[in-house]
Amino acid sequence: MITIAIDGPAGAGKSTIAREVARALGARYLDTGALYRAVALACLQREVPPTNERAVEEVARSIDIDLTGETVWLDGADVSERIRARDVTEIVSIVSQHAGVRAVLLARQRAMADETDLVAEGRDMATVVFPDAPVKVYVTASLEERARRRGLQLGLDGGEVDALKEEIAERDKADSTRSESPLTRAPDADVIDTTDMTLDEVVRRVVELVEARR
Numbered sequence: 001m002i003t004i005a006i007d008g009p010a011g012a013g014k015s016t017i018a019r020e021v022a023r024a025l026g027a028r029y030l031d032t033g034a035l036y037r038a039v040a041l042a043c044l045q046r047e048v049p050p051t052n053e054r055a056v057e058e059v060a061r062s063i064d065i066d067l068t069g070e071t072v073w074l075d076g077a078d079v080s081e082r083i084r085a086r087d088v089t090e091i092v093s094i095v096s097q098h099a100g101v102r103a104v105l106l107a108r109q110r111a112m113a114d115e116t117d118l119v120a121e122g123r124d125m126a127t128v129v130f131p132d133a134p135v136k137v138y139v140t141a142s143l144e145e146r147a148r149r150r151g152l153q154l155g156l157d158g159g160e161v162d163a164l165k166e167e168i169a170e171r172d173k174a175d176s177t178r179s180e181s182p183l184t185r186a187p188d189a190d191v192i193d194t195t196d197m198t199l200d201e202v203v204r205r206v207v208e209l210v211e212a213r214r
Helices: 014-025 032-046 053-062 086-096 099-113 125-129 143-154 158-177 199-213
Strands: 003-007 028-031 065-068 071-074 118-122 135-140 190-193
Touching: 003 014, 003 125, 003 199, 014 028, 014 118, 014 199, 028 032, 028 065, 028 099, 032 053, 032 065, 032 071, 032 086, 032 099, 032 118, 053 099, 086 099, 086 158, 099 118, 099 125, 118 125, 125 135, 135 199, 143 158, 190 199
Parallel strands: 003 118, 003 135, 028 118, 135 190
Antiparallel strands: 065 071
16 A cells, blocks of 8 residues: 655645546545545534634544545535635634644544555645655645636636635645644655646656655
């Protein structure tokens, strides 16, 4: 079994890249961001303040999250689209900063890697969750390009994309300065700047790295 750990900032294309790499390798895809988004959504549903660390940790422990392919299930309900809504996005950084929440989800993520070949993407895959992964990739892109891509995904107009760029910049700051598992590049990770690359080019590059490590 082999684990491919893909990290990078918001909007860099990690999810799409990881899905396609997993498909190319016949491996399982793990969207760790979806786990934290599911916890954030559960907090909204239960009216739990995202800043209440103890309460949020209890939510993380009590809910059932299942990732089947690209479908995210929360307590038996398909929330694949709901977890991408703006109200979830606005609090997920807060939720993900709590040490207790990260500990709960860390155990779930590592258990998945014991079962099969895994392509895991997030913000601390190579540095914290899978520090011994044989393949580590840090995916990045310019702030402008990341905002443009996310805007297309959400169907936003020009003015909304400008506002989104500010949101992504704030997310970058929050993710890189948080005390628990901040967004950093693992020293031994291969850096891929996707700003001027096609999806096929990026996927091919990652697959080449995997083949070189096998």
